[in-house]
Amino acid sequence: MRPDLARIRRRLRFACAEAGVPADERGRLVLAVTLLAEPALTAGETVDVATAAADRRLAVTMRLTHPVSQSSRAALPLLPGPGDDETLTWHLTGGRTTAPADPDDDRATREEMLALVARADTLAQEQRDLKHELAETNSGVLAMYVDLEQRDEQLRRAHAVIFRELEDALRPRPPAVxxxxxxxxxxxxxxxxxxxxxxxxxxxxxxxxxxxxxxxxxxxxxxxxxxxxxxxxxxxxxxxxxxxxxxxxxxxxxxxxxxxxxxxxxxxxxxxxxxxxxxxxxxxxxxxxxxxxxxxxxxxxxxxxxxxxxxxxxxxxxxxxxxxxxxxxxxxxxxxxxxxxxxxxxxxxxxxxxxxxxxxxxxxxxxxxxxxxxxxxxxxxxxxxxxxxxxxxxxxx
Missing domain, CATH: 3.60.40.10 (PPM-type phosphatase domain)
Known part of the structure; x- marks a missing residue:
């Protein structure tokens, strides 16, 4: 890894630790910046990354010498806020201060990946719970629909009886002659x-x-x-x-x-x-x-x-x-x-x-x-x- 890219990644991790940004959110930020910075640095371009923390909120600004298209922005693991084509800004919310990230890039990356996997497992469980709730809701709606259909059929039969009685009253039967x-x-x-x-x-x-x-x-x-x-x-x-x-x-x-x-x-x-x-x-x-x-x-x-x-x-x-x-x-x-x-x-x-x-x-x-x-x-x-x-x-x- 290029020394300047490693320094950028360490800077981001320390800033996240001071602001209390969770490891999974930190991992998404580091990966997003890496995806943009690495090809720019390899091409000899200048990449400027600045951080600013206040009230447990962290702002990360990245400036490149070339524009970043909207499709490239949308493909990042952590979406930046609106800005010009060469500047990307992320706003993250932290909590209590966490321990500084391991200075070893590989170990820090593994920590972030494990946090992301845990987050993905949590989301998957929430999705399963939601599907279960939806299935129960659909079952209840279906039962209610069947009940309404049965009541509707009962009403139709009752109306048919009333209509027949009304027809008998309105239209006399043929007399026997x-x-x-x-x-x-x-x-x-x-x-x-x-x-x-x-x-x-x-x-x-x-x-x-x-x-x-x-x-x-x-x-x-x-x-x-x-x-x-x-x-x-x-x-x-x-x-x-x-x-x-x-x-x-x-x-x-x-x-x-x-x-x-x-x-x-x-x-x-x-x-x-x-x-x-x-x-x-x-x-x-x-x-x-x-x-x-x-x-x-x-x-x-x-x-x-x-x-x-x-x-x-x-x-x-x-x-x-x-x-x-x-x-x-x-x-x-x-x-x-x-x-x-x-x-x-x-x-x-x-x-x-x-x-x-x-x-x-x-x-x-x-x-x-x-x-x-x-x-x-x-x-x-x-x-x-x-x-x-x-x-x-x-x-x-």
Whole structure:
């Protein structure tokens, strides 16, 4: 080793001892200075190293005749503080004064290396302890996550039960009517919510005829559900009170206007006599019903004069549509979500007629679901959808 490099190393070690710098920190400083000084001294350059100690703090300044790049600074075992390219300064914190380093460079180096190894062992143990703590923490987080997943699943099941009960309350089951088979399917826009503005009601009048109300309230969510319920209940009350069938939509609109001024809904009414097959329809702005004969021919039943729904100007059906259903004939009532899934009403109604003919022999209880599944093979516009099917059966006269 060059004499001048040995003197620099001894000077650093004595300064560290006086300031109380630990051996491992001293070793990193000595090695950093050596890495910079040795090639400079070998090249014949001047290396100046100065030390200053105060209040157990040691500052070491090294000046070279050539600049030191940032990458070379970053590679040193002890990083210097900021400074110009030719000057490097280290600031070390000491403790109580330690014994002067062994003047023998090799023995001092071994002492420093042993201190560094001990420090490395300590850091390795701390790292192992930290990994263990992290593993325990991760295990706890995983257990908490599993618990939350289980609770979330319990909530989903509870919500599903509530939704089914709510659906039963909002959507009455088909009544048992001799001479008629009835089926229904509801498809919500949001599969996680049973609410929407498409609702229906059906019941048997005292004279044996079946009354059907199909409502599509403007909007979505709970508000539209409330509006649709309000309309179906109003029409049920008026119908059971004996109000004339042609006036039900207009009467309901006048009754509800002061109660629900923002309510707007299209309405389709049907009255079917199972014994004769006579069916009468009142349409307030709703998609036209479809009649499918027992032979499999389907047709729309357009109103002679278009009507308006509840909450619209001049509500009600201008004229009624009357048909006689033969045994095996089926009536399909639906909301616009069925035929507007591809954003084209005419195309949707044409597809519905074609599918109604293809499925005319399908069992009534599952026919609505079958039609919805086939009609919604492509959905460009999602909307609540209700489909009702009523088929006259043989046996009554």
């Amino acid at each position: 001799p001479g008629l088979e009835l089926g229904v399917h509801y498809s919500p826009t949001d599969q996680d919510s049973p609410t929407g503005g498409d609702l229906y009601d059906w019941f048997v009048l005292p004279d044996g005829r079946v009354h059907v109300t199909l409502v599509d309230a403007v909007g979505h969510g709970v508000t539209s559900t409330r509006h649709a319920l309000t309309v179906t209940h109003a029409i049920r009350t008026l119908a059971l009170a004996g109000h004339p069938f042609p006036d039900l939509i207009a009467h309901a609109s006048r009754t509800l206007a002061p109660i629900e001024p923002g309510l707007m809904a299209t309405v389709l009414l049907a009255r079917i006599d199972p014994s004769t097959g006579h069916a009468r329809f009142a349409n307030g702005g709703h998609p036209e019903p479809v009649v499918v004969t027992a032979a499999g021919t389907a047709r729309l039943l357009p109103a002679p004069v278009p009507g308006q729904g509840v909450g619209f100007p001049d509500p009600g059906s201008r004229r009624l549509v009357d048909v006689v259903l033969a045994p095996g004939d089926t009536v399909l009532l639906y909301t616009d979500g069925l035929v507007e899934s591809r954003k084209d009403l005419d195309e949707g109604q044409a597809r519905l007629l074609s599918l109604a003919e293809a499925c005319h022999g399908h069992p009534v209880p599952s026919l609505p679901r079958e039609l919805v599944t086939r009609m919604h093979d492509v959905v460009l516009h999602a909307d609540d959808t209700v489909v009702l099917a009523l088929r006259r059966t043989p046996g009554l006269s």
